[in-house]
Amino acid sequence: DAGVIQSPRHEVTEMGQEVTLRCKPISGHDYLFWYRQTMMRGLELLIYFNNNVPIDDSGMPEDRFSAKMPNASFSTLKIQPSEPRDSAVYFCASSFSSSNTEAFFGQGTRLTVV
Amino acid sequence: GNSVTQMEGPVTLSEEAFLTINCTYTATGYPSLFWYVQYPGEGLQLLLKATKADDKGSNKGFEATYRKETTSFHLEKGSVQVSDSAVYFCALSAEGGKLIFGQGTELSVKP
Numbered sequence: 001d002a003g004v005i006q007s008p009r010h011e012v013t014e015m016g017q018e019v020t021l022r023c024k025p026i027s028g029h030d031y032l033f034w035y036r037q038t039m040m041r042g043l044e045l046l047i048y049f050n051n052n053v054p055i056d057d058s059g060m061p062e063d064r065f066s067a068k069m070p071n072a073s074f075s076t077l078k079i080q081p082s083e084p085r086d087s088a089v090y091f092c093a094s095s096f097s098s099s100n101t102e103a104f105f106g107q108g109t110r111l112t113v114v
Numbered sequence: 115g116n117s118v119t120q121m122e123g124p125v126t127l128s129e130e131a132f133l134t135i136n137c138t139y140t141a142t143g144y145p146s147l148f149w150y151v152q153y154p155g156e157g158l159q160l161l162l163k164a165t166k167a168d169d170k171g172s173n174k175g176f177e178a179t180y181r182k183e184t185t186s187f188h189l190e191k192g193s194v195q196v197s198d199s200a201v202y203f204c205a206l207s208a209e210g211g212k213l214i215f216g217q218g219t220e221l222s223v224k225p
Contacts, residue, residue: 004157031211042217043158043203050211091157095213102148103213105157 006092006106013113018080021109024073025094033093033103034067034077043091049075082113116141116208120216123201127194127223135189135219137178137204145206147171147180147187152201152218161189161202194223 005024013019025032033048047057052069060067064083069075079086089110095103121136139147146165150158162171167182176191187204204216 033213035215043215045212045214048212055210056212093158093213095211102160102163105150105159107157 004092004094004104004106006090006109008109009107010110011112013082013111015083015113016081017113018078019082019086019111019113021077021090021092021111023075023077023092023106025075025092026104027073029094029096029104030072031095031097031103032069032075033091033095034075035091035093036088037091037108038088046077079111082111084113087111087113116145116206116212116214118204118206118214118216120202120204120219123218123220125219125221127221129196129223129225130193131223133189133191133194133198133221135202135204135221137187137189137216139185139187139204139206141185141206141208143209145208147178148205148207148213149176149178149187149189150203150205150215152203154200158203194221196223196225199223 007022030051034046036044046059047067049069067077089108091108093103093105117140119138148163149161151161152158162173164171164180170179178187178189201218201220203218207213
């Protein structure tokens with residue numbers, strides 16, 4: 001398996017534009033996590049899914065952020081409209097049957113909003 | 115609620131020095147505990163884990179013991195190398211599958 005695949009690796013966009021980040025989890029994994037990493041706030045859990053269903057989205061900062069998982073092999077994180085303070089590295093991770101198993105991380109998407 | 119607290123960095127050591135990075139947690143139930151490592155420009159990768167009290171996780175010379183009585187999972191290595199320079203994250207996996215990370219500790223090892 002190629003691991004967790006995220007795209008794009010880098011995204012530069014203007015304030016107010018819509019941004020969509022994509023993630024393909026490892027085949028067979030039933031948990032998918034979206035994290036945001038910044039120098040100021042560290043690694044924050046935004047939302048996670050189990051079997052394609054959102055379980056906890058309490059970390060999603062505002063209504064401008066939304067995430068979907070239409071099937072077991074694909075998830076998106078959308079920011080609309082984007083703001084400069086959304087600039088961060090966004091990671092997707094997946095795991096199999098939660099608590100005792102490790103989560104595998106993608107390489108991340110570095111988002112810059114200017 | 116569930117949370118993880120790590121010692122603040124950056125930690126700067128000379129090669130072959132002893133490393134300790136402290137991690138304590140707050141959790142309901144019996145979480146699994148993890149240490150992840152992040153090299154520059156990369157995602158996090160699992161370093162070691164422990165799934166129950168008194169378990170010791172180990173990998174690449176790193177060790178950590180799950181101490182329920184002190185709610186701790188400190189990371190140790192007897193002799194660090196320059197290649198160990200990275201950011202280290204302590205994490206717990208709570209009921210319902212939620213994976214919670216500490217704030218990370220940057221380690222810099224000088225030759």
